[in-house]
Amino acid sequence: MLRYLITRVGLVVPSFFGLTLLTFAMIRLIPGDPVEVLAGERGMSPERHAEMMARLGLDQPVLTQYATYLGNLLSGDFGISIVTRTSVLEEFLTLFPATIELSVAAITIAVAIGLPAGILAAVRRRSVLDHGVMAVSLTGYSMPIFWWGLILILVFSVELGLTPVSGRISAFFWVEPVTGFLLIDSLLSDEAGAFGSALHHLVLPSIVLSTLPLAVIARMTRSAMLEVLGEDYIRTARAKGLGAGRVIGLHALRNALIPVVTVIGLQMGVLLAGAILTETIFAWPGIGKWLVESIHRRDYPALQGGILLVASTVIMINLMVDLLYGLLNPRIRHQR
Amino acid sequence: MTTGTAAAPLLEIADLAVGFTTRAGHLRAVDGVSLTVADGEIVGIVGESGSGKSVASLAVMGLIDTAGTVTATRLRFAGQDLLTLGARARRRLAGAEIAMIFQEPMTSLNPCFTVGFQLKESLRVHQRLRGRALTAAAVALLDQVGIPDPAARLEAFPHQMSGGMCQRVMIAIALAGNPRLLIADEPTTALDVTIQKQILDLLVALQRARGMALILITHDMGVVAETCDRVVVMYAGQVVEQRPARALFARPRHPYTAALLDALPERALGRRRLPTIPGVVPGIGDRPDGCLFHPRCARAQDVCRTDRPALAPDGAGWVRCPLPLGDPA
Ligand SMILES: Nc1ncnc2c1ncn2[C@@H]1O[C@H](COP(=O)(O)OP(=O)(O)OP(=O)(O)O)[C@@H](O)[C@H]1O
Ligand SMILES: [Mg+2]
Numbered sequence: 194m195l196r197y198l199i200t201r202v203g204l205v206v207p208s209f210f211g212l213t214l215l216t217f218a219m220i221r222l223i224p225g226d227p228v229e230v231l232a233g234e235r236g237m238s239p240e241r242h243a244e245m246m247a248r249l250g251l252d253q254p255v256l257t258q259y260a261t262y263l264g265n266l267l268s269g270d271f272g273i274s275i276v277t278r279t280s281v282l283e284e285f286l287t288l289f290p291a292t293i294e295l296s297v298a299a300i301t302i303a304v305a306i307g308l309p310a311g312i313l314a315a316v317r318r319r320s321v322l323d324h325g326v327m328a329v330s331l332t333g334y335s336m337p338i339f340w341w342g343l344i345l346i347l348v349f350s351v352e353l354g355l356t357p358v359s360g361r362i363s364a365f366f367w368v369e370p371v372t373g374f375l376l377i378d379s380l381l382s383d384e385a386g387a388f389g390s391a392l393h394h395l396v397l398p399s400i401v402l403s404t405l406p407l408a409v410i411a412r413m414t415r416s417a418m419l420e421v422l423g424e425d426y427i428r429t430a431r432a433k434g435l436g437a438g439r440v441i442g443l444h445a446l447r448n449a450l451i452p453v454v455t456v457i458g459l460q461m462g463v464l465l466a467g468a469i470l471t472e473t474i475f476a477w478p479g480i481g482k483w484l485v486e487s488i489h490r491r492d493y494p495a496l497q498g499g500i501l502l503v504a505s506t507v508i509m510i511n512l513m514v515d516l517l518y519g520l521l522n523p524r525i526r527h528q529r
Numbered sequence: 530m531t532t533g534t535a536a537a538p539l540l541e542i543a544d545l546a547v548g549f550t551t552r553a554g555h556l557r558a559v560d561g562v563s564l565t566v567a568d569g570e571i572v573g574i575v576g577e578s579g580s581g582k583s584v585a586s587l588a589v590m591g592l593i594d595t596a597g598t599v600t601a602t603r604l605r606f607a608g609q610d611l612l613t614l615g616a617r618a619r620r621r622l623a624g625a626e627i628a629m630i631f632q633e634p635m636t637s638l639n640p641c642f643t644v645g646f647q648l649k650e651s652l653r654v655h656q657r658l659r660g661r662a663l664t665a666a667a668v669a670l671l672d673q674v675g676i677p678d679p680a681a682r683l684e685a686f687p688h689q690m691s692g693g694m695c696q697r698v699m700i701a702i703a704l705a706g707n708p709r710l711l712i713a714d715e716p717t718t719a720l721d722v723t724i725q726k727q728i729l730d731l732l733v734a735l736q737r738a739r740g741m742a743l744i745l746i747t748h749d750m751g752v753v754a755e756t757c758d759r760v761v762v763m764y765a766g767q768v769v770e771q772r773p774a775r776a777l778f779a780r781p782r783h784p785y786t787a788a789l790l791d792a793l794p795e796r797a798l799g800r801r802r803l804p805t806i807p808g809v810v811p812g813i814g815d816r817p818d819g820c821l822f823h824p825r826c827a828r829a830q831d832v833c834r835t836d837r838p839a840l841a842p843d844g845a846g847w848v849r850c851p852l853p854l855g856d857p858a
Contacts, residue, residue, distance in 0.1 A: 424636065425631060425633055425636040425637045426636065426637055426638055426639040426640070428592060428631070428637070429631065429637045429638065429639070429699070429702075430639065431592055431623075432590055432592060432623060432624060432628070432629045433623075433624040433650065433651050433654070433702065433705075434620045434621060434622070434623045434624030434625055434651075434654060434655065434706070435620075435624075435650070435654065436620065444639055444642075447639075447641045447642070448639070448640065448641050451641075521641075522641075523640060523641055523686045523688065524640065524686075524688050527686060527688075527689065
C-alpha cells in the first residue's frame with residue numbers, strides 16, 4: 194500500500210504543474226492585450242500601460258513571470274478580482290460551501306438510488322425491472338442538464354408550486370454564515386423554519402445535478418454486479434449454504450464496490466462541471482455561478498484563479514478516490 | 530435403483546435431468562443420470578469434458594441457477610426428498626450435510642475477505658459457534674487440512690496463498706459443516722502435478738477419518754483406479770456405465786469405458802502413440818438418434834443408430850448399451 198500511496202501522491206504533483214501552466218497560459222492566450230486583460234482597463238495611455246506592465250511583472254521574461262506566478266500561488270495568492278477588488282481565494286472560499294452542499298446532496302441522492310437500482314437490475318437480470326432501470330438510466334444519461342432543470346422548474350415550481358424557483362433560502366430569513374453550509378448554519382441560528390427553507394431550496398437543484406451521476410452509477414453497479422455474480426467465489430458462497438442476502442449483499446457487493454466506488458468518486462469531479470449549469474439555472478450562489486458571471490464580466494483574474502482552484506479540488510478528489518480504491522482492494526492494500 | 534448395499538443409500542439419484550434454455554436453443558446438459566452413493570463410500574465420476582459431471586453435482590447441491598431446470602424421478606439424501614424440500618431447508622443441507630469443492634481453488638475463494646472470515650462464516654452458520662470457540666474451531670480445521678501455522682493463516686487473503694493452499698482452505702470450509710457427503714469436482718486439475726497427489730491423499734485421509742462419502746469427479750482414470758470404490762462413467766449427459774472399480778477396470782462393458790481405459794498410458798505400453806477416441810462429445814444441436822455414443826463407436830450396429838438404450842442392470846453394476854463387451858462381471 195505504501196508504494197501505491199507514494200505513486201498516487203507523486204502523480205498529483207505533475208498534474209498540478211500542468212494545471213498551473215494552463216492557467217498561466219490562459220491569460221496570455223486570450224485575444225487582446227494581457228495588461229488590459231489583467232488590469233481590467235481599456236484604452237490606457239502609453240505611460241499608464243508601461244507602468245501597469247511593470248506592476249504586473251509583464252516586462253519580465255516569461256520564465257520569470259511563471260516562477261513569480263508559482264511563488265504567489267504557493268503563498269496563497271490566487272490573484273485579485275478586477276470587479277470586486279478582493280482576493281480570488283477569499284471569494285472562492287466564501288462561495289465554495291454552497292457548491293459543496295449542492296454536490297454532496299446530489300451525490301447522496303445518486304448513490305442512494307443508483308446503487309440499489311443497479312444491484313436489483315443485476316440480480317433480476319433481463320426482467321422488466323432490469324429493462325426499466327436501464328431505460329430510465331439511459332434517459333438520464335442523455336438528458337441535457339439545462340433542459341431537464343427548466344422542465345423540473347416548470348412542473349414543480351411554476352405549475353405545482355411545490356418548490357422554490359431559485360436561491361438557497363427564502364429571503365425572509367437571515368442566517369449568519371458560520372460554516373458556509375446553509376443546512377448547518379440554519380440549524381445553528383435561532384431563525385425558526387430556516388432549516389426547512391434551506392432544505393426546500395436544495396431539493397430541485399440537487400435532483401437535477403444528481404441525474405447524470407445517478408444514471409452512471411446505476412449502470413456501473415449493474416455491470417459490476419453482473420460480472421461479480423458470475424465469479425467462482427459466488428458459487429462457493431452459495432455452496433456454503435449462505436442466504437441470498439448475504440451472497441449478494443456481502444460477497445458480491447463487496448467486490449463490485451471496488452469499481453463502483455471509483456466511478457462514484459469520478460462523478461464528484463463531473464458534478465463540479467455539472468454544478469456550473471445547475472447553479473446558473475437555479476441562481477445558486479456557488480462556484481459554478483460565480484465562474485459563469487466572471488466570464489460575462491471578463492473578470493479574467495477571478496476566472497484564472499477560480500479554474501485553478503476548482504481543478505485542484507478535482508485533482509484532490511481523484512487522489513482520494515485512488516486511495517480509497519487501494520484501501521478497498523486487498524491485493525493493493527497488502528502489496529509491499 | 531439400488532446398489533449392493535443393504536441399508537438405504539446416503540444419496541439416491543434416479544433419472545436426473547438438467548436442461549438449460551440458451552439463445553442457441555435448449556440443451557439437456559444432464560439427461561438420465563442415475564446413481565447411488567452409500568455412507569463412507571468413494572465414488573468416482575469420469576467422462577470427457579462437457580459430459581455433464583459438474584452440472585449433475587451442482588444439481589444435487591441445489592446450485593443450478595434460474596436458467597436451468599432440474600427434474601428427476603428420485604433425488605433423495607439421507608432419507609430426505611430433495612425435490613420437495615423447501616428452499617431454506619435445502620440451503621441448510623448444502624454446505625452442511627453435503628459440501629462441494631471446485632476445480633479452480635484460486636478463484637473459488639472471495640478475494641476481498643480473509644481465509645479466517647470465509648472459514649468462520651461457515652462455522653458460524655452450520656455449527657453456531659461464536660467468539661473464542663469459533664476461532665479455535667477454525668484453527669483446528671486449517672490444521673486438519675495440513676496448513677502450516679494455521680492461526681496466522683486466518684489473517685491471510687487468498688491472493689497471498691498458492692493454489693494448493695487455497696484448495697486446502699476450500700476443503701476446510703467444506704468440512705466446516707461436518708458433511709456426510711463431499712463432492713470434489715476435479716479438485717486437482719488446476720494444480721501442479723506434485724501438489725495434485727498431496728491434495729488427493731488429503732481427501733482420502735479425511736474421508737477415512739471422518740467416515741464421510743466422497744464423490745470424486747476427475748478426468749484421470751489412474752486416480753480413479755487408486756482411490757475409488759465405485760465408478761460412474763458419463764457420456765453426453767448420461768450415465769453409460771457404473772460398477773465397482775475393480776470390475777470396471779478388469780472388464781469394462783461399455784465401449785466408451787473401454788475406450789477411456791485404452792487411452793490410459795500404462796495400458797498403452799509398447800504402442801507408439803496413445804490411442805484416442807475419434808470424434809467429440811455431441812453438443813447442443815447435434816445429439817444423434819439412438820445411442821448418443823454410436824457415431825464414435827467402432828462396434829455400432831443398426832440397433833444402435835435407431836434405439837436409445839436404457840441403463841440396465843448388468844452384473845454388479847449397470848450399463849447403457851445393447852451390445853456390451855465381454856461377459857457381465
Ligand atoms: N449455466 C449453463 N448454461 C448453459 N449451459 C451450461 C451451463 N452450465 C453448463 N452448461 C453446459 O452443460 C454441459 C455440461 O457441462 P459440465 O460443466 O457439467 O461438463 P463437465 O462434465 O463438468 O466438463 P468438464 O470436465 O470440462 O468440467 C456443457 O455443454 C456446458 O456448456
Ligand atoms: Mg466440470
